[in-house]
Amino acid sequence: MRVLLLAHSFNSLTQRLFVELRERGHEVFVELDIADSVTEEAVALARPDVLVAPFLKRRIPAAVWQRLPCLVVHPGPAGDRGPAALDWALLEGRTRWGVTVLQADGEYDAGPVWAEQAFEIAPGATKSAVYRHALADAALRAVLQALQAIERDEKPRQVVPEPLRGPVPADQRRIDWSRDDAATVLCRVRSADGAPGAKAWLAGRALRLFDVHPATPHAQDADTPPGQWMARRGPAVRVRCADGAVWIGAVREDEGDGAAPTAGLKLPPTMALPEAAALPEWPQSLWTDEGTAPLDWDELRYEEFGPPGARVGWLAFDVHNGALGERASARLLAAWREACSRDTQVLVLAGGADQFCNGIHLHEIEAAARRANDSAADASMRSIEAIDDLALALIDTTDRLVVSTLRGNAGAGGCFLALAADEVWSLPGVVLNPHYRNMGNLHGSEYWTFLLPRRIGLDASASLMRGRLPMGAAEALRRGLVDAVLADEAALRAQAAALAADAALPQRIAAKAARRAADEARRPLAEYRADELAAMRRNFYGFDPSYHVARHHFVHRKPHAWTPRHLATHRR
Known part of the structure; x- marks a missing residue:
């Protein structure tokens, strides 16, 4: 089918539907919801069989829904109405919720229902985590069910709508x-x-x-x-x-x-509140022995499992929104070095359960623009250098195998941080954005000019970076960006344990070290880094302000004035 995705922004759910629908052979176009006339024009240009609206803040114009099946993805069960359905569900302590795909009509969230899918809300989950994982999985199932029903020329069912519920006061x-x-x-x-x-x-x-x-x-x-x-x-x-x-x-x-x-700006309290930086620090060990009492909360957590001689080290970093600021990168680097001092055969960089990593912390960089004797350009360069140091530490860990596990989405520098490992394993619903140009034509660093071509070749790397499109785990596996797609975290851990116990592991580690030495002799990593940072300096300090404008718009959630042409292929 020809599917037009209409959304307020190209958010995580819209991206998930984009990659999954394309994976199933549908021709997918994207239009951001700018104005009624723009939507009408997009429909005329794309000639879709159906319009799917995963994330809207305005009504679909009547001139569109009266002539074309328009499917609205509502984050609530059938009959539920209102813009804050998931907020209310979590606030009221619901453990089971739903997603409905309904047909747009003249009433808000009150059209006939094409599909409904239920999902569980995990204890302690945040709204963002539920939206990106359980709700997104259910929304995908519901949209696919609705499209199949339309293809079979079925009719939606009528549901008595509940009273409209507004935002949470x-x-x-x-x-x-x-x-x-x-x-x-x-x-x-x-x-x-x-x-x-x-x-x-x-x-x-x-x-x-x-x-x-x-x-x-x-x-x-x-x-x-x-x-x-x-x-x-x-x-x-x-x-x-x-x-x-x-x-x-x-x-x-x-x-x-x-x-x-x-x-x-959304910032760590220790940065937003000067008094917080003066508080006493309560440090704690990075890890505890198996069977001991759990540690207090920390953004970093390390554990080990497996018998002697086949040990796995598992380092998780759960940074908010997947953003690595200067402090977070330095702290993660110190934790990595501490983990490398342990006697393990496989070391896993697990990222967070919600998101793996999205690169540098743009809110922290925006804050630097408002501080005396600092600037966004300087903070951007410091942040890039900090995450580069972390990527280098992964690449240079040659005495054991290194694995990155993508339990959540990854973007920009976070994708290439993952590629610094020997193997990359992903969960099925993960969406990757392995490029930088959407943030004001950034060149990017994190040794991507070394890491990406060694995986997929120069031509494929150039095409990928030009494309600027998200990809799902299945496509990433086909294109060589990930090495395995596993069902769940238990499968990730089992795979790591099996790798650590593999009789051929010593030979693999020796071959890895030899390859790293050969690569360094051919062209030192320092040269890749110097070239990447030279390009980044032009982004940060040069005459073209695109990066600074894009960062400001992202941080302050400025609405788009048009749909980027790499998404709106119907406008090319």
């Missing part, structure tokens, strides 16, 4: 530290993760909270008043609730009179 998610226990704080923030955040007072400022995690009990909790912070760890601060405490990993202050210079 801010006061229903506002945190009252003196009354709300940790479970309430976690629930409210998780239901607002991504956007808009849960409102709370902290350090005398009105903030929106994100990336909140449970904290294990500590003796100091009893001596700390609710709403007071106690310590920092990594990017986060520990704050006392009515009972116990939570770790807060990201905050945003609304812009307005009296706001801090970094208002409007």
